[in-house]
Structures are given as structure tokens and as C-alpha cells.
Amino acid sequence: MRHIFLLASLLVFFQTYSQTGNYFLSHYSPGKEERSSNVCFDMVQDDRGVMYFATRSGVLEFDGRNWDLISGNGAVYSLQLNKQKEIYWSGTGGYGKIDTNVPGDHKLKTLSAAGVGDVFQNLFSNDKLYFVSEQAIYIEHKSQPAVIIKSSNLTGTFRNVFELFGSVYINTQRGGIFKISDDKLLSATLGLPKDAEVTFSSGLNNFYVLGLSNNKIFITGEDLRMKEIKLQDQAYADASVVVNGSWVNRDLFVLGTLRGGMIFVQSGSGNTQEIVNYNTGLPDNEVYDLMLDKSLCIWSAHEYGFTRVAPYLPFRSFSHYNGLAGNLLCALSFEGREYVGTSLGLFKLEKEEVYEEITYYIDVEVKEKVPQQANNAKASASDSKQTIEPTPRQQESKKRGFLQFFRRGRENSKNSAAEKKEDIASTKDNTSKSLQKTSRSVKKVERVLRSSQYVYKKIQGVDAKVTQLFEYNGKLIAAGLAGAFEINGLVARPIVEEPVLTGYASSNLNVLLFSTYASEVRAFQLTADDKWQPLNFLENVDDHIDAIVDGVGQELWLCALDKAYRLDIADGQVKNIQTIVIDNPAFNTISCIRLNNEVILASGQGFQRFDRKKNSFERIDSLTKPIHYFSDGQNILYNDKHTWNLLGKAHGQSNLQLLNLFQNLRFVSIDHEAENLWLITETNELYKFFGEKFTPYEAGNEPLLRTVRNNDAKVDLLNFEVEENKSALTFEVVQPDYLAPQAIEYRYRLKGLDKDWSDWATSNSIVNYPYLPSDDYTLMVQSRDIFGKVHALPDVVFEVLPPYWQRPWFYALEFLVFSGLVLLSFRLSNRYRIISRLLSLLTIIMLIQFIQTVASSAFETKESPVTDFFMQVVVAFLILPVEGYLRNLMLRSIDTSSRFYRFLEPKPGNASRGKEEQ
Structure with a gap:
């Protein structure tokens, strides 16, 4: 509510000014891969x-920087959010929702039954989703089976569905408006x-x-008491054909039209706040859809x-008022x-x-007396003619895509009504002539007031480039290639009739x-x-002077590209000239100001x-x-790569971070009449910035x-x-932003x-x-x-797996293999002593290598391969005693085991003696 109140206050503030300019517009267009067609039915x-x-082609997804096409089975006509912030769609392929579980891989999931198609609208209300086609309404509620309401002879085809205070209503072709209550249609x-x-x-x-x-x-x-808003520009709305609309705030709503762009209307009075059309920067006057x-x-x-x-x-x-011509170079407000x-x-x-004159067509009912027996034939011929050869009115007002349903329904409704009236007339008098109502397209021309009531008029006598505007003793001075002029209304009086590089009004010298x-x-x-x-006191100066500024007292500074001249002036004469070198090896343009008695x-x-x-800079x-930096002689506005700052007398200027909306500015100046800023962009757009009045509201999204x-x-x-x-x-991260997406910074x-x-x-x-x-x-x-608000991405936790030979399961497998080799060497030590020794040595080598690998991975620095090499050498020296100990231990164990097994084996003599005893 606080933000809505601020917005309303801002709009009232702008309304109190005469020439407030036009609304700020940002334009977006998908890339060639995503743009098979720019016809949009819903947002x-x-x-x-x-x-x-x-x-x-499906659903276009846009985050301020990137476009992605979520393709499906045909066109998508309508989108809707439910309470769980899930997005549901409807279109030629039925209806469903957008599966957003996997980042970067969204898909259209179908929920409708097989055979359901051409669902042109959906609506969410009271935990229910309504999907509308011409022949049926599908009501989805949680996990229950869909309820289907089919059209009838009473209703005709279904039309636009809308919601009022939680109740759902639907337009029908024949029955007017019905309310959907308890999954039923009520008049x-x-x-x-x-x-x-x-x-x-x-x-x-x-x-x-x-x-x-x-x-x-x-x-x-x-209370559902309908109050008609008397539009101030009703003629413009009629000629333009209103097709959609939306609230902006409690005091302002906007209408989208077929031929006239957008009309912003004050809800209390019906007065037009602004008309946004081609004349004010809108690329096209045909508005498909609107969204807040x-x-x-x-x-x-x-x-x-x-x-x-x-x-x-x-x-x-x-910059969109009529009459302005040429590349824009400077701007200033003077006497309002x-x-x-x-x-x-x-x-x-x-x-x-x-x-301007707007030409359009309307359908006018005409009463004609025709014989009864010819009624049906003429009606049939009329219907056939309307089907095969549409009138100019039909051609002009036909809305591509979604709105064609509305137009088609209206035409069918008119034809159905005409047929009913013919039947009634036929019943009353079968033999006499009857009155038949038919419609005829009539061309109308309206003289409609344009959105702009202001035009630019050229100042007589200034016919070349004007690069500077400033005020001197209550007079407006213009300077440029044609010279310098005093401006009085629409007439210019010359002061200097040769090309001027820069001009300055010296308050110290009053010249x-x-x-x-x-x-x-x-x-x-x-x-x-x-x-x-x-x-004539400056006749001795001979240099390319970029900037002029007053010094202390009667001091005057003239700044060239590589040096500055400090002039001491007394009694209108130059008493002393001092030359100071400026560190400017690249010969960049010099700007200078005086701040707190210091020249900067x-x-x-x-x-x-x-x-x-x-005595130096x-x-x-x-x-x-x-x-980037700009100076108006009293202030320097500059960009330090991250944001805009101001150095000078107007140091308290607020909201300068909003200038980050523009990547390249070629003119910035303070309008000293109201302490606002004038901006000219690289795209030749002129803006006035009321930054000291309001802090704009912009909802910051998380990355x-x-x-x-x-x-x-x-x-x-x-x-x-x-x-x-x-x-x-x-990793690709993005913060959804549509104010200044190119200025979002990341770390x-x-x-x-x-x-x-x-x-x-x-x-x-x-x-x-x-x-x-x-x-x-x-x-x-x-x-x-651009406002300095910092947002954080939820932590992304992941694991980089080592090679399989460095994983725990592989270490366990190695241990089992080593254990098996040791046991095997013990078993073979009696009869195959050489093989046992070889197995023991191999086991020791593998075990030592295993220990070294584990130790090296534990002490790896991940900083330098040289450091890691020396760490491996140190580990090898530490393991060397272990290696000797294990070798001696295992060989000794093998010898002991071998003697033990030999001891258990019977001697040859003992064997023969035993036999004899037996």
C-alpha cells in the first residue's frame, strides 16, 4: 500500500506540471531463434x-537478459498462476502446467484428456482452475477428476471468462452472461x-x-453496482477499439487498443493521464495484451x-513531440x-x-421492406457474402490470435439475432411483407486530439549545430557552430557570428x-x-580553450587540453597570466569547476x-x-564504472544511481531552474530526470x-x-530485472x-x-x-569426484587384495619359497605405494605442482623405514612359516620306521 500511495503521489505531481513529457518506455524483443512469431496472446x-x-510457438520465458522458448504441441493462448505459484497454460493442444522443477529445462506438461483442444482461456479462482473452449468448460480442483460443462442451444459457444470478487462469470454467444456456481451455469x-x-x-x-x-x-x-466511467477521450477509444485493460493503481488504469496504443485514465474523473502510442515511442499501435x-x-x-x-x-x-529534428545535443528549461x-x-x-483524422468502419442497422418469400434467400445470401467477402470493418478490426474468438462470436451473435427476428416476423404475417433488419458497414472519420498537445518550433536565425545552452542575467544564451545568440521567444539575436567552442557566464566579472x-x-x-x-581584455589568449571557470575574487581560469591559464584581472584588464601544465597525455576533453574556492x-x-x-595540479x-564525465560549469557528473556521482554545488542530488539505466549517455546537465537533470542517450532520446523529488519503487528479485x-x-x-x-x-546466474538488467553487477x-x-x-x-x-x-x-541492494543466490553445493583409484571403495578393494596376497604367500612359503618371496615383495611394493598415494592425497596443497612434488618426496622418506620394517617382518615371517611347515612334515627315515612298527 505504501508503494501504491507513493506512485499515486508521483503521478499527481507530474500532473501539476504543464510539459511533463512522456512515460519511460523499455523495449524488449526475443532473438531470431525464439521469435517464430511475435503475436502474444497472454502474459x-x-x-x-x-x-x-x-x-x-509455445511459451516464451524471459528473465531480463535471456529468452527461452518452451515449445509444446501448438499455440498457447492463455497463462494463469495459482496460489502455489504454479503456471498453467491452455492452447491448441489442450491445457496443462509448466514444469519448472529442473532449472534451465522447463517443459509444458499436459493435464487435459486426449482429444481436448483449442482451449483459448484459463482462470484461477477459489482453488479452482477453469479452462474454456468454445464448446466446453473444464474445471480442475486439486486431484479430483475434471468437471466438464458443455455448451448448449441456450448458451451457444462460450466466450470470454472473467472473475469478480471470487465469482466466475462467462460470456456466451446466445445467453449473455452466466455465473459459474457449484460447477453449474446460472443466469x-x-x-x-x-x-x-x-x-x-x-x-x-x-x-x-x-x-x-x-x-x-x-x-x-x-456491491456489484456498475458505474460507467465517462472517458475524456471516448472518441479516441471508440476509433481505436478497446480490447484489454488493467489497473495501474487505485487512481489510474490503462486501456489497450487495437489501433491507438495505450490510454492511461484517471479512475476518479475519466481524464486521460497519458496516451502511449507510436507518436510517443510505442513501436506499434496494435496492442495484443496488457499486464501489471x-x-x-x-x-x-x-x-x-x-x-x-x-x-x-x-x-x-x-524527444517524441512533433517538430524536433536532428541529433540531440543539449537541453535546458528556461522560464517554464x-x-x-x-x-x-x-x-x-x-x-x-x-x-488527426482517424478513419474506421461501424455496422449500422438498416430496416428494409422485403417480400416474405425472399427473406430466407436474402439472409442466406447475406450470410454467404459475409463469409466469403468480409467487409472493411471486419478486416480492420479483426484481431490476430486470441481476440479473433471475440470477433467471431460477435458476428455469429448478430447473425443469430437477425435470424430470430426474421422468424418472428414470418409468424406474425405469412403473406404480407415484413420488416427485416440488416447491417451495413459505414465509413466514419473522427477528428481526434492527439496524445501530445505540445510541438517543437524552430528558433528563427539559428540554422546550425547548437552545443550549449545557459543563462546569463535572466537571458537564455545558445552557442554552437552558428555562433552565440540571445534567445527571445522564437527569435534569436546574434552575439558572436563565428563558430563557438564553449561559452561561460562569469559571475565574478559579470561578462x-x-x-x-x-x-x-x-x-x-x-x-x-x-x-x-x-x-578586448583577452586578446592575448591564443589556444584551444575547452573550459572556463571563475576563480577566487577576480581570478579567471581558461583550460586547454594540456595546460591551464590563470588570469589575474583588475579594473577590466589582465594584470598577470600564469600557465600551469595539466597531466593529460591522451588529450581527453577537460572539464573544470570551482568548489570551495578550489579549482578542480x-x-x-x-x-x-x-x-x-x-603552484601545480x-x-x-x-x-x-x-x-564518463559531464560539466555544466558548476558541477561535474561522472561515472566511476559502478555508479554515477556528482561533484559540485548540487552535491545533494539524489537517486543518481538511476542513471545506470542508460549504458551510454552523451549529454548530462543539471537543469538549474528546478534542480533536475537533462539526459541525452546514444539512441538520440531526450529525458528529464526528476530525481530529487521521489525514490522510485522497484521490487528486487533474488538471483x-x-x-x-x-x-x-x-x-x-x-x-x-x-x-x-x-x-x-x-555456472550462469541471472537476477530477473527489467529496469536496468545490463547494470546488474555480480560477485x-x-x-x-x-x-x-x-x-x-x-x-x-x-x-x-x-x-x-x-x-x-x-x-x-x-x-x-542499480539501487545498491544486494541479493544472494541460494548456496549451490556440489561434489567433484576423484578418479576411481582415489575413492574409498577402491582403497578397500586394494586392502582386500593385499590381504589375499599375504595369505597366499604364507600358504606357498613351504613348497614354493621363491614364489612366496616374490609375492611378498610385490605385496610390500603395492602396500607402500598405497600408503604413499593416501598420504600424498591427504597432504596435497592444490597450489603448485612443484610444492606437491616435494611433499611426495618427504612422504617417501617418511615411508622408507616402514618399507624396511615390513620387508624384514614379512620375510622373517615367511622363513618362520617355512621352518614350521618343514617341522611338521615327516622325515624319510621316520616314515619307514613307522611302517615297520605297523
Whole structure:
């Protein structure tokens, strides 16, 4: 609730401003292998944050970075989550659920009986799952057999199923709306127009919003009293055809249309908050489906993929208003108006009501008097004509995929109603002429207000690249290749009529300064009669000046690529010029500011501070080297590889980590009128960032183990064991994120091998170990999003098995073999003394080798083969006395055993004497 309240407050805040810009959009499109068709029928997000899309080829799975296609038997039309967070599907192959037990190997499991097909929708309510086809409703409840409700002549074919406060309703072709109660159909009255069907319903807290097939919108509470919302742009909705919708929060809902993109509507007043269509950045105006995700963002499916709309995000786009041309270079707010400099000149955003004409077709009923005997023939011909040659209205409004069920049902309903009326007329008068109602497609043209009421208008007199905009004494100054200009409304007054490299408004000297491409610095002062008077006190400067900044008192700094000039100025004249060398061997662009009476420079080499005692620039070790840096003369915004920081007067700027949304920015500047930021991306998008007002809400998801590979083969994570000779393992981890997935950083540690954690890096989502010695391991991975929140992957415990000759069972087998050899040598010691000795020696050698192998594996360092070799030598020296002892012991035992056996054997003389005695 707290987050919803913040979102509502943010939307109210933006509404109070005139030119708020357009919502922030993120676009996603699957790869070629997964994209056999971009037609999406339904969307759902599981509890882990992973997105699933129902398509013609199966179910697309998306985690913010990776696309996976879970193919099945035909198209999938609908997806639904139950209380256990299991995902159920329905489609041409029946219905079932997605088996997600094995990471990286998800499958579509079929639950429907053989012969069940073309199930176009499913719904979960009160522990029951409802699967709907045109001819039957299948109700699944726990492990009980499915209950089947079949269509009848009363109902006709089944249509859209929807839910209101735990009760399930279904549209039918002939009978209107029925309620499904106790697995039976009951007639229901919801107080809705009888000639319209419910195309969507969306619930939030104690309210539901419903959309009808006639483009009307209703809201109801638990008392089921339907209240129609009078849309401010009802004409736009009618012309665009509303096909789906969803709540955003209690004060805002969104409508998806067939031809006009998305309409964000305030629930209390029906006023349009925003229209997101092609004119405002949406790739296509035909919206297949809508969904609200865990982060309160709206997903829309269209022909070119998927677009995520973030209404809460404190970014607003200003690059989609009409009239803007060229590559965007700079932007500034001045006196409540936005100015943008481009490669083609300077543009101002002004209010102007722009209308467009939308052409569409509607079906109009026409009464015709026809003979009775011709009614049936004409009706048949009409039906045949509708079947073979669809009207333009049918062609235009036909929704590919899922919505074709709605359209087909409506046409059948109209035909059925016409037939009933003909039968009634025929009964009343069999001989006279009757009135027959027929429909005719009529072309209509609506003049509809566009989503944007503002357009960019070009400033007259500025016809070349504008690279800089700043304010001087209440006047807007633009500088670039055409020179420098004072801007008054839509007219520019020239100040310098030669290409300007950079401009600066000196508050200490109260002058305007411009460095030119001719390596000159020009100074101007505004006179009492509002004229620009040139000053000549900087005529001796002859260098390529990148940046200008005020120093202490009457001090002025001019910064070139490899040196800086410190000028002491008094009474409008330069009294002293000092040249200081700058450490900038790569000749990176120099930015400079004055902070706490210190002059600070920024370049690709890092930050440098002017040390007045040493009279030189010294490195600031506490600040890392910037990857990207921008300066507006008073502040330096820079990226240190991990996040964005600000150095300067506006040091308290908040939420700068949100700039990590963009991988490459080519312009960042503080809008000093409201302390907001202007951003220009590499893709030529212009955004205004209201970072100091709100902290955006974004649900952080835990990282997931996407897959584990052993060389090229997937590893079964349910029985995770690998052999040492095949221990090349690659772990792929991902945190589902759709705000800035490319900025998620990871670090890892393999317990049992690594002593410390790795560094944070975006590339650490893939952990690769070419070889792992035998041992027990635990992989630990952490992720960090752009807000600095750290999430941990559940520990991955696995074992690398040693070779079979180093396993306990093999040691036990060796012991049994040694014992058998010793016993055998004892048995053979009497008659086969030489063989016994050889067996004893072999046993001793094998036993010593066994002891050495066990000892070496126990003392193995796993750090260096040289160290392990010396350890083996030490073990060998330690075993040497044992070897001698065992050899002497066994040989002595063999000799003793041999004498014992000889003693027991009878002597030759004793044997003959015994015989004689016998």
C-alpha cells in the first residue's frame, strides 16, 4: 500500500506540471531463434520475477537478459498462476502446467484428456482452475477428476471468462452472461448493457474495472453496482477499439487498443493521464495484451515484441513531440519552457492543439421492406457474402490470435439475432411483407486530439549545430557552430557570428565569455540599453580553450587540453597570466569547476586539484578515474564504472544511481531552474530526470541459477556430481530485472577453492572454472542492482569426484587384495619359497605405494605442482623405514612359516620306521 500511495503521489505531481513529457518506455524483443512469431496472446510473471509469454510457438520465458522458448504441441493462448505459484497454460493442444522443477529445462506438461483442444482461456479462482473452449468448460480442483460443462442451444459457444470478487462469470454467444456456481451455469444480471460483452476485468483491492465490447468502461465495488466511467477521450477509444485493460493503481488504469496504443485514465474523473502510442515511442499501435508486473509497471505486447511502461519512474521523455529534428545535443528549461539544441538548430517546446483524422468502419442497422418469400434467400445470401467477402470493418478490426474468438462470436451473435427476428416476423404475417433488419458497414472519420498537445518550433536565425545552452542575467544564451545568440521567444539575436567552442557566464566579472574555433576568447558585456558590447581584455589568449571557470575574487581560469591559464584581472584588464601544465597525455576533453574556492579539473586521467602552495595540479586520490564525465560549469557528473556521482554545488542530488539505466549517455546537465537533470542517450532520446523529488519503487528479485554446463552438456542439478577429469564447469546466474538488467553487477566465491570474493562486475553473471580438483564445493553468488541492494543466490553445493583409484571403495578393494596376497604367500612359503618371496615383495611394493598415494592425497596443497612434488618426496622418506620394517617382518615371517611347515612334515627315515612298527 505504501508503494501504491507513493506512485499515486508521483503521478499527481507530474500532473501539476504543464510539459511533463512522456512515460519511460523499455523495449524488449526475443532473438531470431525464439521469435517464430511475435503475436502474444497472454502474459504472466511468476513469484521469482520471470516473465512468461503465450505465443503461437509455445511459451516464451524471459528473465531480463535471456529468452527461452518452451515449445509444446501448438499455440498457447492463455497463462494463469495459482496460489502455489504454479503456471498453467491452455492452447491448441489442450491445457496443462509448466514444469519448472529442473532449472534451465522447463517443459509444458499436459493435464487435459486426449482429444481436448483449442482451449483459448484459463482462470484461477477459489482453488479452482477453469479452462474454456468454445464448446466446453473444464474445471480442475486439486486431484479430483475434471468437471466438464458443455455448451448448449441456450448458451451457444462460450466466450470470454472473467472473475469478480471470487465469482466466475462467462460470456456466451446466445445467453449473455452466466455465473459459474457449484460447477453449474446460472443466469446472471450485472447491470451491464445487454448488447455488449465483457472483454476484460481487472481487480485491485476492493474495486474492479471492466471493459465492454462497445468500448465502454465500468467500475464496480463489492456491491456489484456498475458505474460507467465517462472517458475524456471516448472518441479516441471508440476509433481505436478497446480490447484489454488493467489497473495501474487505485487512481489510474490503462486501456489497450487495437489501433491507438495505450490510454492511461484517471479512475476518479475519466481524464486521460497519458496516451502511449507510436507518436510517443510505442513501436506499434496494435496492442495484443496488457499486464501489471510486480513493480507496478505495465507490459504491452505488440508486433515488434514487448514494451514495459514505467509510470512511476521519475524520467519523462521529451524527444517524441512533433517538430524536433536532428541529433540531440543539449537541453535546458528556461522560464517554464523547454529548449533543445540539435545538429540542425534550436527548438522550443510550445503548446499547440494538434488533431488527426482517424478513419474506421461501424455496422449500422438498416430496416428494409422485403417480400416474405425472399427473406430466407436474402439472409442466406447475406450470410454467404459475409463469409466469403468480409467487409472493411471486419478486416480492420479483426484481431490476430486470441481476440479473433471475440470477433467471431460477435458476428455469429448478430447473425443469430437477425435470424430470430426474421422468424418472428414470418409468424406474425405469412403473406404480407415484413420488416427485416440488416447491417451495413459505414465509413466514419473522427477528428481526434492527439496524445501530445505540445510541438517543437524552430528558433528563427539559428540554422546550425547548437552545443550549449545557459543563462546569463535572466537571458537564455545558445552557442554552437552558428555562433552565440540571445534567445527571445522564437527569435534569436546574434552575439558572436563565428563558430563557438564553449561559452561561460562569469559571475565574478559579470561578462559573457566565448572560446572560438579560431583559438580566441571573446568577451561581451550587456549595456544599459540592452546591447552586447565587446571587451578586448583577452586578446592575448591564443589556444584551444575547452573550459572556463571563475576563480577566487577576480581570478579567471581558461583550460586547454594540456595546460591551464590563470588570469589575474583588475579594473577590466589582465594584470598577470600564469600557465600551469595539466597531466593529460591522451588529450581527453577537460572539464573544470570551482568548489570551495578550489579549482578542480576532470579528465580521463582522473580528478586534479590546484595546489596553490605547490603552484601545480595534484591528483585527488580519493576520487576514482571517471569513465564518463559531464560539466555544466558548476558541477561535474561522472561515472566511476559502478555508479554515477556528482561533484559540485548540487552535491545533494539524489537517486543518481538511476542513471545506470542508460549504458551510454552523451549529454548530462543539471537543469538549474528546478534542480533536475537533462539526459541525452546514444539512441538520440531526450529525458528529464526528476530525481530529487521521489525514490522510485522497484521490487528486487533474488538471483537465479539459470543453468550449469559441463563443457557443452547441461548438468542435472538434482544430482549434482561430476568427475574430476570432466570438471570444466560453467555456472550462469541471472537476477530477473527489467529496469536496468545490463547494470546488474555480480560477485562470486567458490568455497573450497577461493579464499575471497571476486570483484563486482556485470560480466560475473557467468562463472567459469576450466578445472576443479576433487573436493566438496559450495558456490556463493551475490547480485547488486542499480539501487545498491544486494541479493544472494541460494548456496549451490556440489561434489567433484576423484578418479576411481582415489575413492574409498577402491582403497578397500586394494586392502582386500593385499590381504589375499599375504595369505597366499604364507600358504606357498613351504613348497614354493621363491614364489612366496616374490609375492611378498610385490605385496610390500603395492602396500607402500598405497600408503604413499593416501598420504600424498591427504597432504596435497592444490597450489603448485612443484610444492606437491616435494611433499611426495618427504612422504617417501617418511615411508622408507616402514618399507624396511615390513620387508624384514614379512620375510622373517615367511622363513618362520617355512621352518614350521618343514617341522611338521615327516622325515624319510621316520616314515619307514613307522611302517615297520605297523
